[in-house]
Amino acid sequence: MADLGPPQAGLVVASHGRHCLVEAADGTRRICHSRGKRSESVVGDRVEWRVTGDEGLVSKVQPRRNLFYRQDEIRTKSFAANLDTVLVLIAAEPEFSETQLARALIAAEAQHITPLVALNKSDLVEPFERAWRRLLPYQHMGYGVLPLSLRVSKEADRESLRKHLQAKTTLVLGPSGAGKSTLINLLVPEARVLTGEISQALNSGKHTTTATTWYWVDPERTTALIDSPGFQEFGLHHIEATQLAALMPDLKPHVAHCRFYNCTHMHEPSCGVRAAVAEEGDPSLERIQPNRYRIYRQLFEELSQPKY
Ligand SMILES: Nc1nc2c(ncn2[C@@H]2O[C@H](COP(=O)(O)OP(=O)(O)OP(=O)(O)O)[C@@H](O)[C@H]2O)c(=O)[nH]1
Ligand SMILES: [Zn+2]
DSSP: OOOBOOOEEEEEEEEETTEEEEEETTSOEEEEEESSSSOOOOTTOEEEEEEETTEEEEEEEOOOSOEEEEEOSSOEEEEEESOSEEEEEEESSSOOOHHHHHHHHHHHHHTTOEEEEEEEOTTSHHHHHHHHHHHHHHHHTTOEEEEOOTTTOHHHHHHHHHHHHTTOEEEEEOOTTSSHHHHHHHHOTTHHHHHHHHHHHHTTTOOOOOSEEEEESSTTSOOEEEEOOOOSSOOBTTSOGGGGGGGSTTTGGGGGGOSSTTOOSSSOSSOHHHHTBOOTTOOOTTSBOHHHHHHHHHHHHHHHSOOO
8 A cells, every 4th residue: 555645634525435536725636535434524524634646545524514414214415514505596497396495494404504595597487476476485584585597697697696605615406407507507617527527537437427516616716616416305304303493484483482392383282383374375474384384294294203
């Protein structure tokens, strides 16, 4: 085995199985292995690594500020670490799933990461208006909702995105067809080439797509975007059912009015949350929208299933 170089600081910019791509302080990148069988580092990790021949060895992962992940009954999938923002990109078409959106927002809240919702395809006027209306409760509960038309108003969107993402590390999530590739390519014109190079390097020649990739938006390397697949089946099994209401900003203030301190808001009498749910068809944003309470119930039941 080649000699180990001195420890250096690095940033994980892509990962695939047991390999990851680490960027050194001078911007050069190198394939690294981890000590363990499975790579323990995720994109966004600050690591200590050492040169071994023409590759590298990750010797330490620095403590994380946060880790954004999803978990189904069996598997945990880490998206990225040390994030400032999760940008959930949805579109007027295809129609977005409110449940998926809610899940992503809850996962972000659980890790104290600020979510930002972007609604693309404002050029599709009618579907856009419909989708925008569906997002009003989210705006009202304090989430930023950004209108975009990525294919049409390129310059304007680039500027508004830059303003929101400036000097931050942002994970971009979104269902297929919402315009994620269009967004990444708008902010990082060389993304396609970079992705090709990275996946080639990590798969030793085979051209398969890498799971999660870090891109710098500016030459100064202060603003970063992380592209990650996996918006579907967004499991929240790492979250306790009893924690849910506190992670939903429209439910949270009403918990204080429940008679029982351990109220589940499912069936108890004198429940502040249930009392605050709006009648079907009542658009009042001061109350909890019936859809949001339905999502709460559905998730509560899902997370209350016995764990194996
Ligand atoms: N009308 C309209 N279409 C758009 C806009 N932005 C992107 N699209 C189109 O939406 C489709 C999906 O865009 P992509 O960027 O490929 O979406 P994606 O989210 O990366 O989708 P996957 O590759 O399936 O993951 C493409 O046909 C785009 O041209 C927009 O602002 N308006
Ligand atoms: Zn209650």
